Amino acid sequence: MKAFKGNIVYTKVPQSFEIAEQSYILVDEKGRIECIAKELPDGFDPNNTEDFGNQMIIPGFTDLHLHPNQYPDNGLGYDLELMEWIEQYATPVTELYREEETARKILSKFVEELWRYGILHSVQFGALDYQTNDILFELMIQSGLYCYLGKNHTDYKKDKHDVETTQESMQTALALIQKWEGKSDRVHYIMTPSFAPGCTEEIMKWTGDMARRYHMPLQSHLDENVKEVSMVLKRFTDCRNYAEVYQKNKIFGNDIKTIMAHCIHTTEDEIQALRYSNVFVAHCPHSNCNLGSGIMPVRRYLDSGIRVGIGSDISAGHTLNMMDNMRAAIEMSKILYVEEGKAPLSVSEAFYLATKGGGEFFGGVGSFEPGYLFNALVVDDDALAPLQKHTAADRIERFIYSGDERQIKRRFIEGQEVPRPFFGHKGGRHEDF
């Protein structure tokens, strides 16, 4: 048993923070939280205590949706809209990965960035090809971070970015699943049909069958852009809405743990479908702005009991800084407040989405309630201090509004510190450490 002492901040429910100043989190041998206490239990060995002083201890972040292979394009091309952006940025970037050494360098840096930003859990939308995903599985397992990662299926012939046949698409996924699924308790495969406009019905059905047969989750995109929606409705004339395409092909929740990214232009029927099918929604506010997609009705989803987490959506989103992504979620919700009178996200709600909300997709992470894993960050917010004393409630708000990765000093998974992954390459942001 270990005890970690500090100013403990987390959310059980979206509506409010749970705050225990100068308290202990007691963690068992398997890294599970026993309880939070003001004092150590009688007879507790003080050598098993780590005291973080005035720092804050918060749950590690979950990034529920991002595209690792787009990482080199981060911060580029945002004068374009979705379809143009895919053509001019998201597609050409895949060329970079042809050479294994380059692919390894870029992906190593990406994995280090996840660590740096305290993204202990991520759901990654993989590349199309075998090699990029293969390297990434290896690096993610090496890092000690949690993730789901899956090969992106884009086999629809009318899509000009198509680079694989349905058969190749299946074979690539099967090879990755065979090699990597079951190799690690922390890194798992997720079936990943790109989105309706990029998939044959055959591949959609197949990803669903695979997910059910091997108890794997599934991720895709839904209702991101109005042009995309009309493209879908034109092709699938038998479906009344976009979600129905996924329902018809049996890849929409229910017996599969499913994430749908974006969900901006959802109809009332689709919202009900998300709810009844128990689908997780990945809210990607920066991406939705950058590509001019629109504002996701996050309050509508929370009110409907739909499970929501935050996605950086790198590189349509421009930052892995989850505080910045929380701020963006709040800001977007405030626009809907002004325009439609919908209650905006509070600071605690945004924090919940980035910790427990997305963490529920993994299960047992993102909170400090008993039984949750101690997957946690230690935050030194002294550099944000304003020369006046503040409560922990003020400090967490300030960290969310003014913070970045510099304040994240330590990272723990299952009660053990996660060292900085280092794969031997130099350059880029590394100098900043």
Add this chain to the structure above:
Amino acid sequence: MKAFKGNIVYTKVPQSFEIAEQSYILVDEKGRIECIAKELPDGFDPNNTEDFGNQMIIPGFTDLHLHPNQYPDNGLGYDLELMEWIEQYATPVTELYREEETARKILSKFVEELWRYGILHSVQFGALDYQTNDILFELMIQSGLYCYLGKNHTDYKKDKHDVETTQESMQTALALIQKWEGKSDRVHYIMTPSFAPGCTEEIMKWTGDMARRYHMPLQSHLDENVKEVSMVLKRFTDCRNYAEVYQKNKIFGNDIKTIMAHCIHTTEDEIQALRYSNVFVAHCPHSNCNLGSGIMPVRRYLDSGIRVGIGSDISAGHTLNMMDNMRAAIEMSKILYVEEGKAPLSVSEAFYLATKGGGEFFGGVGSFEPGYLFNALVVDDDALAPLQKHTAADRIERFIYSGDERQIKRRFIEGQEVPRPFFGHKGGRHEDF
């Protein structure tokens, strides 16, 4: 004559970047730019050359609207709306400044932050009291940065935050003007009536008279919040709109160089008035989101030929990072694009607002055209590099989307490097240097 070499990036017009890779900026003894050239002129003394290698040289930023004394509240209270936020945050914070030593510490830190974020020019909405403004004038002059700063007038009796009579309000301003105006070429006084709901007509008229008599500019707030607007229309029943209150009291542009912050809920008549009166508008996108105020119609203003700059609006806005403020301006404009079809701000337009747009209020800063002052930043964006070569156009976009103060390595004003202001106090963000 001096020459600075690097990758030179600036905007003449909002529509596009001017980019001169690996070129020289030639600067005369007074710090004015002669020209940009690929090669040094014959006979130019190479000892007068500074080579920044692969770094970018960009104009220093202008923050057209911020409240220095609210700086300790930065990142706090954003679950509240404007009027509640003023009561619970903006007003109580003034207590901190009663003790001179504390005031000096906080304000020193604030001035260092301006330097750090490359805000070489700022228009500061001062405190109500003499001492806070007095210290800030001293520190700003010491820093070598450009600014306008004025004592905030809030003398309207029905305003419960009122702490001064009209007479006191005038006397405080007069004392500050007498002591500080004319003391420095870089730091000037600006008449600062708070906003219509907080001012008597007497003080509004008086600030206008003072501005005209002593050739000082003037700043205030306009149309930030719908409740504020209706409060104004209820009190000034003879005015058809908010701007007319300022017009009637002769503090709205024309013969006074004027900034109006926010300008969100402007009517068509007010937009015409802003244009005909030649008023500068300070666009504060983060603040407008944080306080649930709304989205400023920036495209409408640019199309109308109204002059616009960007304001961080600390601490209703949460960051002095001008890249973050540019990103926010673009993101907000993209929401209006989705909702109203208005063309969103491009990356170059946002950069223009933060450099030349706001710089025009000072005159001769914010661009690298001949005759402009070399008030510039040197940006090392290596840490943002993605392991692939990019053009300068890509690099400036990436800096705007992914950058922060860490990449700003050098700051120049009038051709001279500005050293980090250091006022002898420790703590806070200082350790990060």
